[in-house]
Amino acid sequence: MNLYLSGPSSKLLKAAIQITGSKSESNRSLLLRALYSNVTISNISNSDDAEVMEKGLKISKGIVDIHHAGTAMRFLTGYFASQESKEVVLTGSQRMTERPVKVLVDALRNLGADIEYEKNDGYPPIRIKGKKLKNHSVSLPADISSQYISSLLLIAPSLEKGLELNLIGKITSVPYIKMTLALLNEIGVETSFDGNTIIVTPTTSVEPTSLVVESDWSSASYFYSIVALSAVGTVIKLSAYKRNSLQGDSVLSEIYQKLGVYTVFEENTIILSKTADLKPGNLNLELSDAPDIAQTIAVTCFGLGIGCHLTGLHTLKIKETDRLEALDIELSKLGASISVTDKALTLEPTENITADVAIDTYNDHRMAMAFAPLAMKTTIIVNDAEVVSKSYPDYWKDLKQLQFSVKEL
Template identity: 60%
Template sequence: MNIKLQKSTLHQKSTIAVTGSKSESNRLLLLQALYANISIKNISNSDDATLMQKALKSSDAIKDIHHAGTAMRFLTAYYATQNGEEITLTGSSRMQERPIKILVKALRQLGANIQYTKNDGFPPLQIKGRKLRGSNVSLAANVSSQYISALLLIAPTLENGLTLTLDGKITSIPYINMTLSLLNDLGVQTNFEGNTIKVARFEATKEAKAFTVESDWSSASYFYSLIALSEIGTTTELSSYKQNSLQGDSCLAEIYQEFGVETTFSNHTITLIKKQQPSTSSIKLDLKNAPDIAQTIAVTAFGLQLSCEMIGLHTLKIKETDRLVALKTELEKLGASVDITEESLYLHEATQIHENITIATYKDHRMAMAFAPLALRVPLEIEKADVVSKSYPDFWKDLEKIGVEMK
């Protein structure tokens, strides 16, 4: 399904309820599978969270999680601990190109029985669950935080807990802290000092434990972009958000001040208002702790005709697509000039934006959503727009609610 976006103007005021965080939902779903006393409210309605729930509830020997990268990593760790259970974990053709060797190697150090059924280092995986007796693992510190979180989530069930040593400079610290915070809320003792994380063994009590998932900050990024590209005075209210969020992408509130957007917090909602035009012609950011918002920021900067340099983006190479290459390709179709390396992107200041360009989405939900706000500047078409269901199924409906015209 392609969607044609007309050149639009947002409603002066609007309100949107954003679905629960995909990252938080998947962590809690795994903990719920390990500890039955947990209940969860406001679970994400994303494909990723739905596929995670389906896999955990299914008794099938083959678990297919399609494009859900978080589910692939978390479930690899989970099923490795399920004594006597034997499953094959697989996914889409792209998922079978996404590396998982680092996690499998770490789980094998703990005693896991995991085999590759096609290509070494990549899904599908044959997993024979067993009691893991190891308690010490080392990983490179700059790997995807999902590998680290997968290990931390199963750590309380290990006989002697887990000591995880991270070698080098750590990236995506907020996502590690999110995992540890949820473990702490459950009652698990953890310690994160320097490059060592310790998680103690934890036996569940019968006491019920209720969690409410905060709404997704990555999803909020597209509204930040829309407000940044709007007229001064335009506002939108988003629920349900916390001022002291566990999500790394909550740095949006600070970053978008440079684009003229002010954020106010009140009663678990955030209100975004376009206060002024950008105060600078050049944006420079290190996004090692929040790489998922890089696409949104690049498109915002392009729409405002600013230059933008972003570093810390090395994990974008192994996402749903190579996001750095995809960004460069699609932005240049619109008239941008973009330079990329293995871990950075530099967008040169634009002088024009081409109209009626069709944006390819590469089976990547964030490509579709990141480019949509450009409809406030020019008409454009989003190819295979239903890919947004991976993280935000109601995205196009919500855009229509706030004034974006489409067909």
């Protein structure tokens, strides 16, 4: 499905939108519920990723196909490795078979796991024969995807001796690690995070606990972009959000204030207001703690005609696509002057945006959603637009609520 997008006739927007639960929190909570049956969850994400995670956790033998869901691949690898009597082959889409799992598999093997590669060494599909993991100490490079680390932490309380995890080097995506630990604490598991060492205490049972999943801050980023590209006086309300969020992408409220978007927390709602037409000469950001919002920020800056230099993006190379390469290609089509390395992006200021460009999405939900706000400035085409279902199935419907014209080609 390819969509032709144009923005609302008035650039002064007023709307209130309910956003689905965070898939990051949902998938962590679903795994904890699988380990401890008296954990309940509300406001689970309606995304494809959460759906395949929930289905995968119910399988004991045979093929578990998680399609494009990288989080599910990492989390289910740890889960099945620690579950006695379960034997599965964990696989996914063609792109998933190109995304490395070796660091996680090696760590689990060091704990005693029985995991074999079905085809290419270091990559899915993998065959996992669940067993009791008797070792309790393991080391990992600290600059890898935090999902590898969280996969180990989530199963840690169910291990006989718990887990001591030593991270070597500078840690990437710390907020996601802290999110995992906070959820463990919420169900009654004791943890410590001191320097580069994380300890999780073994826990055989927990008290009945209800986990409430906060709405997704990554999804909120696209509305921050829309507000930044709108007229002064625009107000968009998003729910349901917490002032003390577990999600690293909540840093959006600070970043977008530099672009004239002011955030107010009111009960379980964030109110985004365009207060001024701010155009800093160049936006310099280090995003190693929140790399998933890099695409949104780069596109916003391009739409505003300002430059940016974004660093800390090394994990974007192994996402649903090579996101840095994809940004380079697609922004260049629109007339941007952009350069990327393996961990950074630099965009030069430009006032000209080419109309009616077809944006390729590379099976990456964030490519589709990050580029859509540019319809505030020009008409664009989004190819394979249904990819948004991976994290935000209602995205196009919610843009229509803002009076965007969304037409299928």
